[in-house]
Amino acid sequence: MTISLVVAASENNAIGKNGQLLWHLPNDLKFFKNTTWGFPVIMGRKTFESVNKPLPGRTNIVITSNPDWQSTGVITVRNLEESMQKTIDTNSKQAFIIGGGEIYKQSMDIADKIYITRVHANLEGDTFFPVIDKSKWQLIADEFFEIDEKHAYSYSFQIWKKI
């Protein structure tokens, strides 16, 4: 099973502030949906609560330390290891770790790929993606998109593969 992280991060690696994203980029939302559709998605409890409903067409797995936490339409697990076991149980060829900051930090070592939408701006945030260590990760795809009427920032869809 391939484990991929999917994230949108600014040049300075900011991914969120006050429990929300820092931008509205419709093409990134489409990319996220197309990439993850049909596969298990794993997220921290805070990321789930920022969306507050299960993502359709995907098995939603939420990590929390709270044994009483539950929500309709999601599988609750107590840590990353348990989330991996649940994804193996789905017999899926791929699983996507979709944030947020705490979960990305814990999963860099187990991930095979990173799908990162690099937003070309330095932005203030309170949650960050880890720095991608170029001695461990190789850039295998990089597609640039300019600012347009629907996108306030230019951005690049990048794929990194673990070396």
Ligand SMILES: NC(=O)c1ccc[n+]([C@@H]2O[C@H](COP(=O)([O-])OP(=O)(O)OC[C@H]3O[C@@H](n4cnc5c(N)ncnc54)[C@H](OP(=O)(O)O)[C@@H]3O)[C@@H](O)[C@H]2O)c1
């Ligand atoms: N730009 C992007 O691509 C992107 C993607 C996703 C999220 N975000 C942003 O990121 C922010 C949320 O990220 P975050 O770092 O604050 O929170 P998070 O990673 O989404 O969730 C953190 C929570 O996950 C649970 N957790 C984490 N590690 C655990 C472990 N080892 N064992 C058990 N439970 C564990 C804990 O839940 P309990 O407290 O319930 O125990 C913890 O409070 C928001 O601003 C969101 O908009 C951005």
